[in-house]
Amino acid sequence: xxxxxNQHPTRAGKIVLGLIPxxxxxxxxxxxxxxxxxxxxxxxxxxxxSTFVDTxxxxxxxxxxxxxxxxxxxxxxxxxxxxxxxxxxSALIALLVGVGNGAxxxxxxxxxxxxxxxxxxxxxxxxxxxxxxxxxxxxAKIVLIAIGITPFLIRDMQQRVLEIPAEQxxxxxxxxxxxxxLILRVILPQVMPRLIAAVRLSLGAAWLFLIAAEAIAAxxxxxxxxxxxxxxxxxxxxxxxxxxxxxxxFIIDYALRLISRWRYPWFHAQTAEGS
Amino acid sequence: xxxIRIENLWKEYGDQVVLERLNKQINKGxxxxxxxxxxxxxxxxxxxxxxxxxxxxGRILIEGQPLSAEPDEExxxxxxxxxxxxxMTVLENVMVAQEFAxxxxxxxxxxxxxxxxxxxxxxxxxxxxxSAARDxxxxxxxxxxxxxxxxxxxxxxxxxxxxxxxxxGALDPGIRADxxxxxxxxxxRYQLTxxxxxxxxxxxxxxxTRLWVFDRDRVDPQAPGAFGARVxxxxxxxxxxxxxxxxxxxxxxx
Numbered sequence: 229x230x231x232x233x234n235q236h237p238t239r240a241g242k243i244v245l246g247l248i249p250x251x252x253x254x255x256x257x258x259x260x261x262x263x264x265x266x267x268x269x270x271x272x273x274x275x276x277x278s279t280f281v282d283t284x285x286x287x288x289x290x291x292x293x294x295x296x297x298x299x300x301x302x303x304x305x306x307x308x309x310x311x312x313x314x315x316x317x318s319a320l321i322a323l324l325v326g327v328g329n330g331a332x333x334x335x336x337x338x339x340x341x342x343x344x345x346x347x348x349x350x351x352x353x354x355x356x357x358x359x360x361x362x363x364x365x366x367x368a369k370i371v372l373i374a375i376g377i378t379p380f381l382i383r384d385m386q387q388r389v390l391e392i393p394a395e396q397x398x399x400x401x402x403x404x405x406x407x408x409x410l411i412l413r414v415i416l417p418q419v420m421p422r423l424i425a426a427v428r429l430s431l432g433a434a435w436l437f438l439i440a441a442e443a444i445a446a447x448x449x450x451x452x453x454x455x456x457x458x459x460x461x462x463x464x465x466x467x468x469x470x471x472x473x474x475x476x477x478f479i480i481d482y483a484l485r486l487i488s489r490w491r492y493p494w495f496h497a498q499t500a501e502g503s
Numbered sequence: 504x505x506x507i508r509i510e511n512l513w514k515e516y517g518d519q520v521v522l523e524r525l526n527k528q529i530n531k532g533x534x535x536x537x538x539x540x541x542x543x544x545x546x547x548x549x550x551x552x553x554x555x556x557x558x559x560x561g562r563i564l565i566e567g568q569p570l571s572a573e574p575d576e577e578x579x580x581x582x583x584x585x586x587x588x589x590x591m592t593v594l595e596n597v598m599v600a601q602e603f604a605x606x607x608x609x610x611x612x613x614x615x616x617x618x619x620x621x622x623x624x625x626x627x628x629x630x631x632x633x634s635a636a637r638d639x640x641x642x643x644x645x646x647x648x649x650x651x652x653x654x655x656x657x658x659x660x661x662x663x664x665x666x667x668x669x670x671x672g673a674l675d676p677g678i679r680a681d682x683x684x685x686x687x688x689x690x691x692r693y694q695l696t697x698x699x700x701x702x703x704x705x706x707x708x709x710x711x712t713r714l715w716v717f718d719r720d721r722v723d724p725q726a727p728g729a730f731g732a733r734v735x736x737x738x739x740x741x742x743x744x745x746x747x748x749x750x751x752x753x754x755x756x757x
């Protein structure tokens with residue numbers, strides 16, 4: 229008998245073992261739901277699966293009676309647009325400032341302390357300021373996401389640039405590169421996959437800020453819907469929405485990983501990071 | 504007049520003297536191998552030549568002109584590791600120097616210019632024996648092949664001086680012998696002036712035309728940092744000598 233740390237499940241075994249907790253959770257839910265519904269058929273806390281299907285069918289495929297929109301898709305689109313803009317803008321700023329900071333000592337001396345200071349502000353604490361300054365529209369929500377994740381991304385980018393071996397920078401100079409060329413050909417391509425990795429890590433926080441902003445002031449969006457129907461105890465909407473958000477988060481993360489592996493094979497070969 | 508003159512070169516870090524009173528003259532085409540114990544200022548000396556460190560006192564002149572204080576195209580370098588760009592293929596790694604030179608803003612070449620650059624790069628890649636690996640990334644190459652690539656990359660700029668910082672330190676003995684042949688042939692073909700640091704005293708002995716031994720010849724036990732290292736032996740190598748000809752004090756170290 230081998231020691232426990234040396235025993236590995238087979239590939240199929242891994243999948244089965246990984247599925248068991250999910251199945252257990254499902255069975256647990258079904259049991260609890262059945263028990264509660266048997267006691268009170270109007271119970272809203274743990275709806276039956278048929279209720280989920282009915283509700284989601286209504287939200288996904290029937291135009292809303294009030295606005296004529298397909299609520300579910302409208303919510304999804306609104307949220308993804310905010311998330312995409314917020315994360316995209318953050319990544320762009322992080323790339324510019326982070327690479328600049330990392331590569332040019334004078335710029336770093338200027339900006340690095342401020343970035344550190346900003347990164348310590350709890351973004352939710354300044355949400356009211358954002359609403360006051362930018363109004364209750366889209367801008368405030370996007371800015372919240374940007375303020376929430378940009379400092380982290382900048383600091384990560386700066387660190388990654390500083391981690392590029394000095395030998396490479398010296399080599400590039402002996403090959404005739406000036407500062408701009410060095411940033412363009414040596415630093416920038418090398419931090420791109422690291423930016424993707426950092427964005428993947430920051431997505432959880434981005435979702436948090438998105439849903440928080442939508443909960444407070446919005447007229448559509450996944451977070452808005454969840455907090456709206458909370459008043460009616462509509463677990464038949466909340467639970468599928470949470471699952472949907474989880475699925476979206478997974479898909480985005482997976483897509484970023486695939487893009488990174490496809491575009492930057494050398495990066496994934498030399499590090500175990502992001503594999 | 505000699506090609507490179509080193510005049511009374513000192514390097515100190517705080518009150519730690521690393522190098523002191525270095526006076527040397529180097530002729531064009533010299534192949535100098537540098538040996539010495541760890542912490543003896545070999546790498547510091549190379550950094551002074553490279554321009555990443557500034558001398559505390561004294562100066563280095565190339566053809567009468569002081570060295571520029573940052574790395575530039577005059578001096579090529581191959582380090583023990585991290586010398587090649589991991590995100591470029593072999594061809595791109597060698598071609599990038601020409602792209603730096605010809606395209607100041609994009610640092611990329613297109614069309615006819617690219618073809619010319621590609622041709623020159625391939626020639627150099629063939630010279631170091633990597634033509635079969637032109638589209639591979641460095642992580643797909645063995646250690647020896649990576650160092651070949653680093654040499655090709657440095658030599659395409661036709662540098663006047665080539666600095667090698669333990670370039671074969673991480674290689675197997677068999678591959679190391681191949682690399683010695685390669686370096687010697689490149690040295691002859693491109694008429695380079697080479698400074699090469701090595702830990703392998705045998706390598707130092709048969710590869711170059713001149714062997715420098717860095718050592719601290721004065722040591723104050725009360726203040727270990729008070730005296731710096733100097734070139735204690737400067738031996739011409741003509742290929743006939745062997746390890747036995749070395750002064751006995753050196754053999755003890757080696």
